[in-house]
Amino acid sequence: MRSAIVIGGGISGLAAAWELRKHADVTVLESAPRVGGQLRSVYVAGVPVDVGAEVLTAEQPEALALARDVGLADALREPADAALCIWSDGALRPLPARQVRGIPAEPAALTGTGLLSDDGINRLSQEEALPAHGLEGDVPVAEYLAGRIGREAVDRLVDPLLGARGGGLADRLSLRAALPRLAAVARRGGSVVREVRATLSTAPSPATAAYGVDGGLGRLPQAVATASGARVLTETRAHEVRRTPAGRWRVLATTGDGPLVMETDAVICALPAGPAAALLRPHAPVAEAGLAGVRHAGTAVVTLAFARATMPRRPPEGNGYVVPPIERRATREVTFLSNKWRHVDDAEPGLFLLRASLGHIGEEHRLAVPDRHLIRSAVVELRLAVGALGEPVAARVTRWENALPQFDVGHGERIDTIRAALKALPGLDVCGAAYAGMDVASCVASGRAAALRVVAGAAY
Template identity: 45%
Template sequence: MNADTTGPHAGAHVVVIGGGIAGLAAAHRLVTDGHRVTLLEAGDRLGGKLRAGEIAGAAVDLGAESLLARRPEAIALAEAVGLGDRLQAPATTTASVWSRGELVPMPKGHVMGVPGTAAAVEGLLSEEGARRIGRDAELPPTEIGEDIAIGAYVSERMGHEVVDRLVEPLLGGVYAGDAYRISMKAAVPALFEAARRHPTLSAAVQAVQRAGAAAAPVDAGGGGTGLAAGLAGSVFLGVEGGVGTLPAAVADAVRAAGGEIVTDAPVTALRRVGRDRWEVHAGDRVLAADAVVLATPAGPAARLLAEHAPAAASELAAVEYASMALVTLAFRREDVPALPGSGFLVPPVDGHTVKASTFASQKWNWIGDGAPGLFVLRTSVGRHGEEDQVHREDADLVAASLKDLGAATGLAARPVATTVTRWIGGLPQYPVGHLARVARVREAVAALPGLRVAGAAYDGVGIPATVASAQRAADEITREIAGKIGDEIIATSKSTDPGAGHSS
């Protein structure tokens, strides 16, 4: 690379591998910082688990449907690519838990399902389960150590019923995993840190709640302007037309800034060239790169890293993934009875097929307003260890969803349209020790000049956390490239200075 003092990045070429929201966010950050960027996506579609679609003529999300608004990264990205005026808070945030055959309003006063008091979960737990929560104050402090499974810790302090009836369905909705395996440090870090400082779990929950109440709302607008800033008090935000429209908007912004995006371009190999450059092999195409961002799931990243960072590759190859299916159903609105709130969660312990249902037309005004004659809802099926459920025939998944919906809500109508979307290996699992594994991966990868990793397998499966991991990778690449350019300028200056190397 030749030194060029006209800009801080001197025409550096960065290749981003992976066209999900992580890869797109990394590419956007890199082109914004002045790099020449090429993004390679193995499939024919961008966006990963963000996917816009339609059913019976109504626009819907067929993947992730909302952004966590208490973190700024995803909302700031949406504003940066022109979607700020389309951000929309849910029309209703009240939800239920379908437990023991009844829809029970979702309790308030909990942190990811962990209550601060027994009164917070009245109506959902049995009398015995509620009394068990009170025993937390009588138990000696639990040694948490460097990490602990949230289900194991909460059940020890408050009993299994709290985990089975509330923590499990809530965490299952995020990770499609098992609360008795999920890392508390990774999944609920604020509660983990509070539990290390307080003698009881109840006190830790109450401390987290106080801190949350005292915290100022996130300025989602990145400067206090725009609709997003006005919606910053919402826990979640959607996008009119679907969160699935975000990838295309980011891709358009990348292209407008001079970036190249190539689909149907699976990367088969990385090759080091000299000390600090790379060759990226994608079919017949070989790209020379000053730096590479690997924004793929853990498995493909492990294969590409095997030659260069075997320790990181081994760690990534061990990351497990869960599969799930989304069943989207459209009904004639007049055929649907009154349904409560935005939907319901289902404790896996009750043995139903459906793990959750969202009343999409009721939750998002843009769906209800765009198709006033329809009522759209969706169910989710499958979690870690339930691959057989996800691979059932579409008709079976629809029938199972209708059966559970009927039992839970009394819905007896037949849908006018249905669609099943499967996310095979879509959700990385965060077991105990996950963050330590991520730290080891990053340390091994950072030892290779011009290489970083990003995606949902690292810092969180939510969209903001995934975007944050991408921006972190891009920023580290930018600093590294700027440092190399500075070193080259100094070296060039010394080589052309006749007095260099001589004392004055």
């Protein structure tokens, strides 16, 4: 293999380009004016902050390893604070530190928090004693968990934590695809609470479970692009992939200067499911159909800066809070950037920066309003949650439409079908957030795996 084209310059495509660098001349085609996709840093009130992904988890080290490989080791930062609250029943209520996806390791730790009713806590406390039934097949997260820990715990603890990670509502989410460790527990008929304790006994402490980047995680894509040595063509949208009679691939794209046609040995589509489906349509209709069935949710990130001097009360404490969808608020999650990241606070100590993510999964229609309305909703709800805050000195809205793939029940089978269809097309492969995990680490792993497959001449 002498040459390869990667379509899509998000972190998945750039990770593929990085892996391919030793084997081929690589060209990355990116439709936007910059690489990075959902990794993006901007200046708000003079401070560089992320308006897309902002943390790399230590649970999955692939992205951290890549950041170190491309020269960002010195910029990796641990959060200064780890405490998280849930905005529930009109108040911010601290989530017990020992929890996984909202499920506490010790249900008694919920007593007095106001997060669950007494009945809800009792129900959770009895989970370990429930009879074990091995679960066959895939079910929605809510269906399985409600049977173990109770519906109230699902609605008030699990759903907001899943939503904060863009995972969607427990009612539709696939247990197998979204929570594979719990799916394994379900298969062998074990206890969920016991599994949470087992996970925490091997996991890094909450304060070191994630890393940000000084200057923004948005620095990572450009660092990977540069280190890969790939030729990166921005403002270049691929619209067709054709097979040549000689078994090579031809990519047709549009640039600011007109059409572009390139021939290559291998093509990796590192795109969200919709655009990937469109490119695969002529070659693998089954794969196209599978991809077209992956739902994507949207969100809007409202980043706000407040002058500390105008904040009448002391600033809110902790990392921020998540909001259960059942509360019917516009806000899904709030991160107190100035508390979470020392580098943000040091950059402008007179300001308090935060970001509010708006739009619960399935309620994207509520985002179809002008930016100023989203800013107003964010500020009004912030005041209800944390008290008086003054007026923001800077505000920025970033909209992410169709950005968050939803791993609905049956997602695993859907991906198996896509894999099987692509086997017949050596040199054509796919990677990205829609396949085996939407966190940055999974995207990096997905991009590198696709690169290794095309190098080995084996599609999926």
